[in-house]
Structure formats: C-alpha cells, structure tokens
Amino acid sequence: MAAHARRRRNARPSGFATVTPREKALRYALLLLVLALTVSPFLWQLSTSLKGLGEDIFTRTPSFLPEQPTLGNYAEVARTIPVWAYAANSLIVAAIVVSGNAVGATLAGYALAKLRFRGAKLLLGAFLATLVLPGEVTIVSQYVTIRSMGLADTLLGVALPGAISMLNVLLMCTAFQAIPREMDEAAIIDGATAWQRLLHIGLPNVRGMLSVITIFAFIGAWDDFLWPLIVLNDPQNYTLTVGLQYLNGTFSANPRLIAAGTMISFLPIVVVFAALQRFFFRGVEEGAIKG
Amino acid sequence: MTHRRWFTPWLLAAPAAVWLIVFYVWPSINTVVLSFSNAKPLGGGRFTGLENFARVLDDDQLADALLNSVVFMLVCLPLLTVLPLLIAILVEKKLPGIMYFRTAFYTPVIASAVVVALIWGWVLDDRGLVNGFAQWLGVVAEPVPFLTDRWLLVFSAISLTVWKGLGYYMIIYLSALGNVRRELHEAAAVDGAGPVRRFWSVTVPGVRNTMLLVSVLVSVSALRVFSELYVLSNGTGGPGGRAMSVVMLIQLYSRGFTGHLGYASALSIVLLAITIGPMLMLLRLNRKAA
Numbered sequence: 001m002a003a004h005a006r007r008r009r010n011a012r013p014s015g016f017a018t019v020t021p022r023e024k025a026l027r028y029a030l031l032l033l034v035l036a037l038t039v040s041p042f043l044w045q046l047s048t049s050l051k052g053l054g055e056d057i058f059t060r061t062p063s064f065l066p067e068q069p070t071l072g073n074y075a076e077v078a079r080t081i082p083v084w085a086y087a088a089n090s091l092i093v094a095a096i097v098v099s100g101n102a103v104g105a106t107l108a109g110y111a112l113a114k115l116r117f118r119g120a121k122l123l124l125g126a127f128l129a130t131l132v133l134p135g136e137v138t139i140v141s142q143y144v145t146i147r148s149m150g151l152a153d154t155l156l157g158v159a160l161p162g163a164i165s166m167l168n169v170l171l172m173c174t175a176f177q178a179i180p181r182e183m184d185e186a187a188i189i190d191g192a193t194a195w196q197r198l199l200h201i202g203l204p205n206v207r208g209m210l211s212v213i214t215i216f217a218f219i220g221a222w223d224d225f226l227w228p229l230i231v232l233n234d235p236q237n238y239t240l241t242v243g244l245q246y247l248n249g250t251f252s253a254n255p256r257l258i259a260a261g262t263m264i265s266f267l268p269i270v271v272v273f274a275a276l277q278r279f280f281f282r283g284v285e286e287g288a289i290k291g
Numbered sequence: 292m293t294h295r296r297w298f299t300p301w302l303l304a305a306p307a308a309v310w311l312i313v314f315y316v317w318p319s320i321n322t323v324v325l326s327f328s329n330a331k332p333l334g335g336g337r338f339t340g341l342e343n344f345a346r347v348l349d350d351d352q353l354a355d356a357l358l359n360s361v362v363f364m365l366v367c368l369p370l371l372t373v374l375p376l377l378i379a380i381l382v383e384k385k386l387p388g389i390m391y392f393r394t395a396f397y398t399p400v401i402a403s404a405v406v407v408a409l410i411w412g413w414v415l416d417d418r419g420l421v422n423g424f425a426q427w428l429g430v431v432a433e434p435v436p437f438l439t440d441r442w443l444l445v446f447s448a449i450s451l452t453v454w455k456g457l458g459y460y461m462i463i464y465l466s467a468l469g470n471v472r473r474e475l476h477e478a479a480a481v482d483g484a485g486p487v488r489r490f491w492s493v494t495v496p497g498v499r500n501t502m503l504l505v506s507v508l509v510s511v512s513a514l515r516v517f518s519e520l521y522v523l524s525n526g527t528g529g530p531g532g533r534a535m536s537v538v539m540l541i542q543l544y545s546r547g548f549t550g551h552l553g554y555a556s557a558l559s560i561v562l563l564a565i566t567i568g569p570m571l572m573l574l575r576l577n578r579k580a581a
Contacts, residue, residue, distance in 0.1 A: 019384065030381055031392050038396050038458070044420060045410045058418040061427055108307030117300035123308060130315045131577075132570040134515050136538045137563045140545050140555040141321035142314060144330075164310040194299045223403035225518045226538070230545055241405040248409060249525050255413050262406045273401050277394050 042266065049073050049259035057255060073260035077247070080257060082236070083264055086243035090222050090265075093159045093239055097221035100163030102214050106206075108164075109172025110198050114184060124173070130166040136226070143230050153233045162221060168213045175209035176202055211279040215272070222269055240265045325556035332550040343557035353558065356535045359445050359520075360565070363452070363536070364513040370453050371509040372502055375460035380494065382461065383468050393465075397458040404455065408522035411451045412438060415523075438523055444534040448519040455519075456512075460505050464498060471497035504576045510569045514562070517542065537562050 019027070043064070050069040051057055077083050111117070112124050142161055143152070151157030179201065187197050203210075225241040232238055238246060244261045273280070301308075326343055330336040347353060382393050399407060414420045415437040422434040437447045471494060479489045495502075517538040520528070528535035528543075535543075537558060544555035 019386070024386065027381065027384065027386060034378055034381065035392060035395055038399055038454075041407075041410050041414060041454075042398065042402075044414065048413065059423070062420065062423060104306040104310065107303040111300040111303035115300040115303070117297070117304075120300070123304060123311075126311055126316075127307070128574070130311065132567065132574055133315070133319065134511065134562065134566050134570065136515055136517070136541060137559045137566075138315070138318035138322055140541060140552055140559055141318040141325055143545060144321060144325070144552065145313065145318055161310075161314040164307050166307075166311065166315065169307050194303075198303075219401050223401075223405075225403065225405050225521075226542060230542060241403050244405055244409060245522055245526070248412070248522065255416070258409055258413065262409045266402050266406045269401050269403075270398060273398070274394065277390075277397075281390070281393065 045259045045262055045266075048255055049263050051256055053256070073256045074264070076254075077257040077260045077264070081243055081247050081261070083240070083243065083247075083261055085236070086238050086240045087264060087268075089155055089237065090240040092155050093224075093228070094218050094221040096156070096159035097162050098214050098217045100159075101165055101168050101217040102210065104164035105168035105172045105213060106203070106210065107198075108169045109174075110176050110202050112169070112173045113176035114179075114197070114202065115194055127166045127169050131170075139227065139230060142227075146231060152231060153237055154231075155237065155239075157231045158224075158228045158239065159221070161227070162217075162224075165217070168217065171209055171213055172206065175206040179205045208279065208282055211276065215276050215280055218272060219269060222265075322556045322559050325553055326560055328553045330552040330556075332546060332552060333548070335553070339553065343554045346554060347557050347561060352532055352535060353537070353540060353561070355533045356537045356540055357565070359534060360514050360516070360536055362445060363449055363516055364510050366446075366449050367452055367456070367509050367513045368506055371456045371460055372506045374453070375457050375505070376464045376494075376498065376502065378457060378461045379464035379468055380490070383465060393461075396461060399455045400458040400462075402455070404518035405522050407451060407455050408448075408519050411447065411454075412523055415447055439530060441529050441531075441533045444520070444524055444529040448516065448523055448534075451519050451523070452513070452516065456509070460509070463505060463508075464501060467498045467501035468494070500576070504573070507569045507573045507576065511566055511573065514566050514569075537565070 047064055047066055048057055050071070050073070051066040052068050052070040052072060055067050112120060112127075146152055146157040146160065149157070151160065183201050184197055187201055192200070223241065224239075225245070228239045228242050229245070232242060235243075235246060244258070244265060247261055248258055327338055327340060328336050329339045329342070378396060382389055382396065416422065417434040417436070417438075421437070422431075425431045425435065435443065437443050475493050475497070476489060479493050484492065515538055516536045520534060520536050521539055521542070524534055528539055541555050541558045541562065544551045544558065
C-alpha cells in the first residue's frame with residue numbers, strides 16, 4: 001500500500017502532470033490545425049472585404065492577402081444599404097434585451113431562490129416547463145401577439161419577447177441558491193429588508209453568472225435572425241442580420257460588399273467577447289454552462 | 292422598516308411572471324387555437340377544424356423538410372458528439388497560450404449564423420475558394436454546385452452547422468472534463484495505460500452523461516435548423532424549395548400575401564411533435580446535473 005502510494009507520488013512529476021516535449025509539439029501542432037480550421041474562413045472574408053475592385057477575387061489561385069488593401073468596400077456597402085443604421089438598430093435591440101434580462105432575471109431569480117412566498121413552487125415549475133418548448137414552435141403566435149400590441153415592424157417588437165428569458169431567470173435562481181443560507185439569516189437578524197439583502201449579499205455573489213447571462217443576452221440579440229425577419233417589414237427598420245441577408249438576396253451581390261457587411265456585424269461581437277471572455281470562461285469553470 | 296411586506300417577492304418576480312404569461316403561456320395556447328383556423332397575415336381567422344392538419348399529411352414540401360431534418364440530425368449527431376470532445380481534451384491541458392486557443396475556437400459560436408452562412412456561401416460559391424482550388428488542382432472540371440443542388444445544399448448547411456457547433460460543445464465538455472478525477476488519470480498512467488487507453492477507460496466513462504447531454508442538444512438544434520439553410524439558399528430553399536427545413540416552412544407561411552398563420556401554426560405543432568422527445572430528455576438530464 002505504502003509503497004504503491006509512494007510510487008504514485010514519485011511518478012507525478014515525470015509522469016502525468018508535466019508534458020514531454022514530444023507531446024507538447026504534437027499538442028501545439030493539433031491546436032494550430034484546429035485554429036486554422038476555425039479562423040481561416042473569417043480571415044478569408046476579412047481579406048475579401050479589403051480587396052479593391054481592381055483585384056480579381058475569382059481567380060483560381062487567390063491570394064490570402066489583398067494586394068492593395070482598401071476600406072472602399074465599407075463605404076460602398078454603406079451606400080448600397082443603410083448598414084450603419086442597421087447596426088444602430090441591432091444595438092438598440094441588444095440594449096433592451098441586455099438590460100431587461102439583467103434586471104428582470106436577477107429580480108425574479110432572487111425572489112425564487114431566497115424569498116418564501118405562496119406560489120413560488122408553481123412559478124418555478126412554470127419557468128422550468130418553458131424550457132421544453134423550442135422558441136420556433138410559438139414564433140407564429142408570438143408574432144400575432146406582437147402585432148396585436150401594435151408593435152409589428154418595430155424594434156421594440158423585436159426586443160420585447162426576449163427581454164426576459166426564462167432560462168436566464170432559472171440560471172440566476174441557481175446562482176442565488178448557491179449563496180449560503182447563513183449569510184441571509186444574519187442579515188435578517190440585523191434587520192435588512194429583502195431589497196437590501198439582494199443588493200448587498202445577493203448581487204456581489206452572483207456577478208459571475210450575471211456577466212455570463214448579459215454576455216449571452218447581447219450575443220443572442222445581436223445575432224438573432226429568424227425573429228426580426230418575421231417581425232420587420234420595412235427595410236429601414238432592419239437589424240444588421242436581416243439587412244445582410246437583404247443585401248445578399250436583393251442585389252446581384254458583389255462578394256466584396258457582402259464581406260464588408262459581414263465584418264461590420266462580426267467584428268463588434270468579437271471585440272465584446274474578447275473583452276469579456278475571462279468572465280465567460282470563469283463562469284464556465286463555476287459551472288454556469290450546462291447546456 | 293424591518294417588517295416583511297408579503298408582496299415584496301411577487302413584486303420582484305412580477306416582470307418575469309408577466310413575460311411568462313404574455314410571451315410563453317399565451318402564445319402556446321394561441322398556437323393550438325390558430326392551428327384550427329385559417330388565420331392569414333391579413334384577415335381570416337375562421338375555425339376550420341382539422342383542415343390544416345389534413346394539409347400537413349399531404350404536403351410534399353413538408354415531407355422533404357422532415358427528411359432533410361432527419362438527415363441533418365443523423366449526420367450532425369456523431370460528428371458533434373465526438374469531435375468537440377477531442378478538441379476539449381486538446382485544450383484542457385493548461386499549456387502556455389491555451390486561453391487564446393480556447394477563445395479562438397469559440398469565435399464561430401459567437402458569430403451570427405447569418406454571418407457564418409454568408410462567409411461559407413462565398414467559400415462554397417461556384418467561383419469561390421473551394422471550387423477555385425478544386426479546379427486548379429484539376430479534381431473537378433466544372434464547379435461543384437454546392438449551393439444549387441438539393442442534397443449538396445443540405446450537406447453544405449450541415450458542414451457549416453458542425454463547424455459552428457464545435458466550440459459550443461467543446462465548452463460543455465471542457466467543464467465536464469474538469470470533474471473527471473485527475474487521480475484516475477494518474478493512476479492509469481502509472482499503470483502503464485497510454486493516451487488512447489486512458490481516453491477509453493477514464494475519459495469516456497467520466498463524461499458519458501455529458502456525451503448524452505450533448506447528443507440530445509445536437510439533435511434538438513438539428514431539428515430546429517433555419518438560418519444556415521435560409522441564407523445559403525438565399526431564402527429559396529434550393530431547387531424547387533426541396534432543401535427547406537421545417538422552421539423555414541413556418542417562416543414562409545408566417546409572412547406576406549401567400550402567408551397562412553393557421554397552417555404555420557399547424558407546422559409549429561409538427562415541430563413540437565418531433566422535438567418534444569429530445570427536449571424532455573434534456574430537461575431530465577439537466578435536472579440530474581443540477
């Protein structure tokens with residue numbers, strides 16, 4: 001027994017925890033291979049968006065780097081469709097969705113996790129039950145609802161249904177549940193109201209989950225396509241994704257312009273994600289992402 | 292100051308509860324109601340009994356869409372259950388710079404499906420990268436009609452879905468791999484098990500539940516596919532509209548002068564019928580994990 005244990009302890013430095021140079025090289029080679037597969041289509045699109053009209057992009061041996069990089073396509077796509085207005089529309093929708101979820105899901109999640117009240121179980125069950133319903137199943141009647149509110153073809157109509165997602169309520173609820181009961185009890189004895197407890201005990205302890213749901217609320221709203229496609233009619237009101245498909249479908253498209261448009265949609269989200277990725281991966285380690 | 296007000300919890304839960312009723316409960320009921328009517332985007336709304344469902348049974352385009360969905364699911368399922376696990380194992384070890392790789396591998400996930408489909412549409416275009424390269428190599432004489440042939444279109448959308456999904460499921464596996472006990476690996480290594488052996492006898496049993504979870508997630512999202520096929524086919528659903536998905540049909544009937552909200556609702560119920568099994572399983576798996 002003891003000998004075995006010692007052998008294991010001795011084996012650790014040379015055996016498992018460290019990586020042999022050969023394994024390291026192999027791992028990096030594979031990592032670079034996967035990196036090439038995931039990133040090169042984006043780079044190819046970026047490169048296309050920077051190639052001037054003088055450069056043949058249809059050649060059979062295309063060059064990865066633009067010969068004379070130009071931002072002309074970005075100006076040109078803005079002349080073809082109101083791409084900056086579309087980006088602003090997407091931003092408005094995303095702002096409503098993010099703030100709605102940050103507030104609505106936090107409040108409800110807290111109430112369900114930390115306050116006792118009549119009907120709490122029923123409410124929790126109802127939130128949970130919505131998860132078996134794919135959003136697309138109710139999208140038609142969702143549209144009917146939005147239309148009857150007079151919000152068809154408006155950005156508010158696009159933003160409203162997603163402004164509090166039931167999944168986010170449940171995720172916040174789980175996060176609040178993880179706070180030890182004793183902390184709350186101590187605060188109750190000190191005479192703190194529910195509101196004070198939420199602000200001073202609840203929120204500081206769920207920042208990880210809160211950042212994960214806001215990041216995803218932003219990405220989800222910015223990237224969404226089907227719902228705005230159904231709600232919006234007037235090309236003036238399009239969000240960026242719908243506008244890009246409009247550009248793709250309506251004009252016998254110049255791939256350079258579409259590439260520029262896709263980059264206008266893609267780059268902001270990369271920046272947001274790159275800036276916030278450490279919160280995201282920390283949230284993953286804390287078990288925020290279960291699928 | 293300190294007295295408990297009974298309505299405080301409800302006040303906090305009220306916005307979410309209103310959303311639940313207005314945007315989940317009521318639309319669910321209304322989907323059923325509408326599916327028995329001839330509601331149109333403009334007017335209509337008379338009760339027509341089972342007419343829409345009779346039409347469902349007789350809709351060739353829906354039959355095509357269902358077949359596409361099944362093929363979609365059957366191809367995505369093995370690929371997206373296994374490949375992300377291998378990538379997760381690759382990025383699990385904390386080598387220098389590994390965070391950059393993890394973040395980069397996740398970028399296709401955060402990009403909009405529209406952006407991804409437009410990029411791939413250009414890569415797979417008749418005059419795009421893949422065809423240009425294949426012709427340059429002399430593998431094909433004519434461009435491969437990736438975007439204009441029904442099945443090639445479906446498989447192009449599948450490859451796009453797989454490519455976009457790798458990072459998403461990688462993250463799920465990554466958080467599961469963290470729970471596989473390191474001592475088991477070490478013990479196995481000491482006992483002389485090589486990496487392949489350790490993969491089969493330590494890693495796979497350790498993440499078996501996660502593999503199940505991922506495979507269910509993959510199935511559900513394959514049955515719900517929309518943007519990829521829509522954008523790659525420019526909204527047409529390919530030649531004769533035969534490369535549509537069920538959700539594309541729902542969208543098609545929800546809009547315009549030819550729209551038929553009643554029939555779109557009946558199609559929504561078809562979608563519910565094919566997704567409810569995996570969805571219920573998902574709920575069970577999630578509760579078990581929670």
